[in-house]
Structures are given as structure tokens and as C-alpha cells.
Amino acid sequence: MSVYTTVSDDMMQSWLSRYALGQLVELKGIAAGVTNTNYFVTTTHGRYVLTIFETLKLQELPYYLTLMSHLARHGVACPAPVADNTDQFASLLAGKPACLVSCLSGADISQPSAIQCRAVGEMLAQMHVASATFPRKMKNPRGPRWWSETASAMYGFMDEADAASLRQEIQFQDQHRFDHLPSGVIHADLFKDNVLMDGDKIAGFIDFYYACNDILLYDVAIAFNDWTRLEDGSISPERATAFLAGYQSVRALTAEEVRAWPVMLRAAALRFWTSRLLDLYQPMAGELTYTKDPKVFQRLVEAHRQRSDFWL
Numbered sequence: 001m002s003v004y005t006t007v008s009d010d011m012m013q014s015w016l017s018r019y020a021l022g023q024l025v026e027l028k029g030i031a032a033g034v035t036n037t038n039y040f041v042t043t044t045h046g047r048y049v050l051t052i053f054e055t056l057k058l059q060e061l062p063y064y065l066t067l068m069s070h071l072a073r074h075g076v077a078c079p080a081p082v083a084d085n086t087d088q089f090a091s092l093l094a095g096k097p098a099c100l101v102s103c104l105s106g107a108d109i110s111q112p113s114a115i116q117c118r119a120v121g122e123m124l125a126q127m128h129v130a131s132a133t134f135p136r137k138m139k140n141p142r143g144p145r146w147w148s149e150t151a152s153a154m155y156g157f158m159d160e161a162d163a164a165s166l167r168q169e170i171q172f173q174d175q176h177r178f179d180h181l182p183s184g185v186i187h188a189d190l191f192k193d194n195v196l197m198d199g200d201k202i203a204g205f206i207d208f209y210y211a212c213n214d215i216l217l218y219d220v221a222i223a224f225n226d227w228t229r230l231e232d233g234s235i236s237p238e239r240a241t242a243f244l245a246g247y248q249s250v251r252a253l254t255a256e257e258v259r260a261w262p263v264m265l266r267a268a269a270l271r272f273w274t275s276r277l278l279d280l281y282q283p284m285a286g287e288l289t290y291t292k293d294p295k296v297f298q299r300l301v302e303a304h305r306q307r308s309d310f311w312l
């Protein structure tokens with residue numbers, strides 16, 4: 001259950017007076033989610049999602065919220081933040097930064113079909129294209145420097161063979177730089193649990209709080225590694241082909257991107273291998289973590305090393 005910050009009906013009603021959204025009808029905590037507190041808020045005007053940010057600061061929010069607003073305005077399926085009477089997307093509630101966004105239909109799915117993978121690939125490309133005109137910039141806090149430094153702090157916790165495999169991957173990635181590839185705004189965490197599906201349609205991408213400016217192909221690889229992976233850890237060729245066809249139906253990959261793809265798949269898997277190791281061995285104080293298994297991404301890195309077919 002992740003309602004870390006409790007909001008009473010009275011607090012909510014009073015905070016809602018900042019908005020042109022009518023009167024509070026119902027306030028209901030959302031159990032899913034790990035990092036933030038989320039509520040469904042029904043008012044006399046409609047249904048919204050309240051997010052209370054447990055770690056991000058008020059001054060850090062404009063990048064993410066104006067990005068979501070920009071994307072929603074361009075027709076990308078994602079929640080639209082609602083501005084208050086002072087034209088701000090976020091303000092303090094119960095002493096923490098909070099915002100309201102539109103409530104989407106649909107639910108996340110764990111076993112996507114090829115058709116659903118195609119739809120996600122297509123919407124991801126739409127997001128990349130639409131964000132080309134987004135003016136703000138954010139560096140990726142979890143790029144190559146971050147994973148090198150984090151891995152150095154993890155080797156001591158790992159058994160020797162696993163540490164050697166991680167070291168090998170960091171060294172391999174150090175020999176490859178992608179600064180020449182197309183870059184832009186990336187979601188950076190487009191896993192299955194961050195997409196709400198309504199049948200075969202994308203109801204919306206959510207959880208933009210790792211979004212940043214980086215290589216577009218890296219975003220494609222992050223989503224690909226999660227959406228096309230079967231429960232046994234192997235990549236489904238049907239899902240893989242459909243996902244990439246969906247992406248390329250909107251934005252064709254350049255020849256340089258196609259050449260970089262095998263290395264990028266490994267980089268994207270390395271990023272989550274490292275973050276899961278960090279969550280396992282050095283969880284943040286007070287954080288409620290359902291620790292996710294780092295081995296899943298270790299195995300994926302190692303499988304990508306052996307591959308000769310990359311679905312492109």
C-alpha cells in the first residue's frame with residue numbers, strides 16, 4: 001500500500017479551492033505505486049489523480065509537469081496536469097509538493113500481445129517526435145557515469161562471477177559512446193507497469209519522473225527490454241518485431257542507430273541491473289521497496305552478449 005501521506009476530505013476540499021474543479025465528491029487512496037502517494041479524486045467536474053511527491057522537491061517538478069502538459073497537448077497519450085488559479089501545476093499539500101492530473105481509463109498488463117507491443121512502440125515514437133519542440137532540458141541522472149560509480153559501490157556485495165560480469169559490461173560500454181545519435185526527451189522508464197492499456201489501445205504513459213534529455217534509441221531499448229521479454233527471460237520474436245515495426249511506422253531508425261542497436265540493448269539492460277543492485281544492497285532509508293530482482297537484467301545483458309539476431 002503506498003499512501004505514505006494521508007489526506008483528509010477536509011484538507012482536500014480546502015486545497016481544491018485553488019482549482020476550478022468544483023466540489024470534492026470522493027477521495028480514494030491508490031494502493032499501486034512505490035515512490036509517491038496517489039489518490040483518485042472525484043469532484044463535481046470529473047475524475048483526477050492526485051500525486052503527492054515523497055522525494056521530488058517543488059522546484060524540481062516543472063520539467064516533468066510541463067513535459068506531460070506539452071505531450072498531452074500534442075496528442076500523446078498521457079495524463080494532462082491541471083493548472084490551479086495561479087497557473088501553477090504543483091503546490092504544497094500536507095507540506096509536500098502535489099499535483100492533479102487527468103485520470104485515464106485502462107490498466108497495466110503483464111503479458112502484452114504483439115498488437116499491444118506495436119501500439120506501445122508507435123506511441124513511444126510519437127512521444128519522441130512531439131517532444132522535439134519541448135524547450136526545457138534535464139540531464140539524465142542515470143547515465144554512464146552514474147552506472148560506473150554505482151557499480152563500483154556494488155562489487156563488494158556481489159559474488160565474484162557476477163561482479164566480473166558486471167565489470168566486463170561497464171568496460172564494454174565505456175568503449176562505446178553514442179553522442180552522434182539522435183537525442184531528445186526520453187521517458188527512460190517505459191516498463192509495462194508505466195503504461196495503462198485500454199484493450200489494444202494505449203490509454204496513457206504514466207510516471208514521467210525519470211524523463212530527461214538523452215539518446216532516443218536508449219529509450220527504445222529500455223522499453224523493448226521490458227515489453228518483449230517473456231516470463232522465462234527470453235525475447236519474444238513476435239513482440240520484438242511488432243514493437244520495432246510500430247516505432248518505425250512513425251520514426252524510422254537511422255543507419256547509425258541500427259548499427260548501435262545491439263550495444264544499446266545491453267546499455268539499457270545494464271542501467272536496470274545496476275539500479276536493482278543498488279535497491280537491493282543499499283535501499284534508501286525509509287523507502288518502501290518491493291525489491292525487484294537484479295538477476296533478470298544480469299541474465300538479459302548476458303543473453304544480449306551472445307545474440308546474433310537483433311530483430312532489425
Ligand SMILES: Nc1ncnc2c1ncn2[C@@H]1O[C@H](COP(=O)(O)OP(=O)(O)OP(=O)(O)O)[C@@H](O)[C@H]1O
Pocket residue numbers: 002030032033034035036037038049051079101102103104105108193206207
Ligand atoms: N493519470 C492516471 N490515471 C489513472 N490511473 C493512474 C494515473 N496515474 C497513476 N495511476 C494509477 O496509480 C498507480 C500508481 O502510479 P505510479 O506507478 O505512477 O506510482 P508512483 O509511486 O508515483 O511511481 P512508481 O511506482 O513507479 O515508483 C498506477 O499503477 C495506476 O494504476
Ligand SMILES: N[C@@H](CCO)C(=O)O
Pocket residue numbers: 189191272275276292
Ligand atoms: N522500472 C524499474 C523500477 C522503477 O524505476 C525496474 O523495474 O527496475
